[in-house]
Amino acid sequence: MPLHFLIRPRPVAALAAASALLLTLSACTPGASTDPDTGSVPSAAAPGLPSSHVHGLSVNRETDQVLLATHEGLFDATRSPATKIGDTNDLMGFTAAADHGVFYASGHPGPGSDLPNPMGLIRSVDGGTTWEQLSRQGESDFHALAATKSGLVAYDGTLQTSPDGKTWSAATAGFVPAVLAGTPEADTVLATTPDGLQRSADGGKTWELISTAPVIQFAAFASGAEVLGVEPDGSVHYSSDGGSTWTRAGRIEDQVQAMTAVAGAEGKPWIWAATTEGLVVSTDAGATFRPAGAA
Template identity: 35%
Template sequence: MPGRSANRRIWAIGLVAVLVLTAAVLIGSRWRDRAGTDHHAATTTVSHVHGLAVNPADGQLYVATHHGVVRMSHNQASLVGDARQDTMGFAVVGPNTFLASGHPAPGQPGPAHLGLIESRDGGDSWHSLLLAGHADFHVLRTTGAITYGLDSTSGTLMASSDRTTWDSRSQIDAYDLAVDPKRADIILATTERGVQRSTDGGRTWQPSGGPPALLLHWQDAERLYAIGVDGRILLSSDGGDTWSPTGGTAPDAPVAFTVHGDQLFVATRSGDVRRSSDSGASWHALETSLS
């Protein structure tokens, strides 16, 4: 994993340099950390964010961090449950049902890679599904019956229809993934070669022809969002064939992105979490001090 993590940093930083972007787009520093890196010291604020998603059970934003999962509710941030694992590949797949991967907290028993873990109580508790000790999913995406996972230990895109058996689909050094909500075989991936598209469930890839992007969110059949490497918020209504700027710009150094209704949420490298209700034209900072 260290080699692939380093490669992601190199290509991303190089891409920024080539495009003469500002230091705001430090995309190579997102959250591709080595297993065992100790960032687990006691924390009093949201930091080192790996993922964002809204839980349909309560409509609240959940933030996956190096210190566990944080719920942002009524302008308060609080750690959920007692688990303090390094929560990566975070995905909300249903009301109070989460998937994740990552690494155990210091002193927590078990292998260095958590494999695929699941919570069915809104993050209060977690249990292992499979691949503990073998897979480190830095990205997890699910659509319908299919779950895709990007394993950082091997650079392999894996797929499962039951979350118990997995099929290795292809090797791809991707930064983020988005899956068509209606057609699970269609996937977009942000890479050093630009956005790549697969129409066969990740077995093969071709350039999408779209603008270089860092983060993706496929909200529904009509709305596919991207944060470009220049920080612009982009929107596609045809599955990524064409893109239009919304007129908004992401906060500096975005590392995680999600959309819920007309609300855009972005977390930054510094640990800020911000919300926009006008397609990124303006942003409101959420409270990140832990209560």
């Protein structure tokens, strides 16, 4: 069932971006023959990508491992072709914790899986090879999921926070997030919506609209304060203060499906984006991009 959004009056350019974002957002329908996020028939995976749709990205700068969370499960895309990790499950929500190899996910079980549908919140402590059930099994499909310093923020039709992934409390929010972006280094959380960027400074409990921010579709923290955002048209923006103010950096030419960022040298974070044409990377805070793996 599609998610519906109320869009408040904005300048023409912002309304155009919001309309483009609205067209990309919908809830998933297990077993449907069309792509659950666009309503269109899924196309073949882009070159270098293991799936026609990527929902999450994680990069470990110490090992340079690149992980893709997809409809067909988790893949290590550090080398080509990408290598499957663990069972085949539809990972709609995916986020990395502070500790190396620890991930949280949600979605639907794949063929042969003994997990309930929906999967609720699951956790892996071995890099995605195996998963344990934490909470809301058979109840929640968290399409948006983020880790913070104080816990987790997730959306399954209700925006909720949890200190441990087991007990949940409803947050004070009147919006539907497309993406939740957080970092284990801080309690700042961003929520992208067609109506504008929402920001929380208390781990997702309360929120405020950042009226001066661009209409961002994807966002990712590179550190406790540095954030990168991408508009529906591919325009990339950089924030050095946790999403309060933004500066336009560059542009990703192809349609973005998921992104992540890590701290870089001289205040220039690195960005990875899975697009309809493949995986791209920027080493200059989004000013320029090249295919991942290219020299």
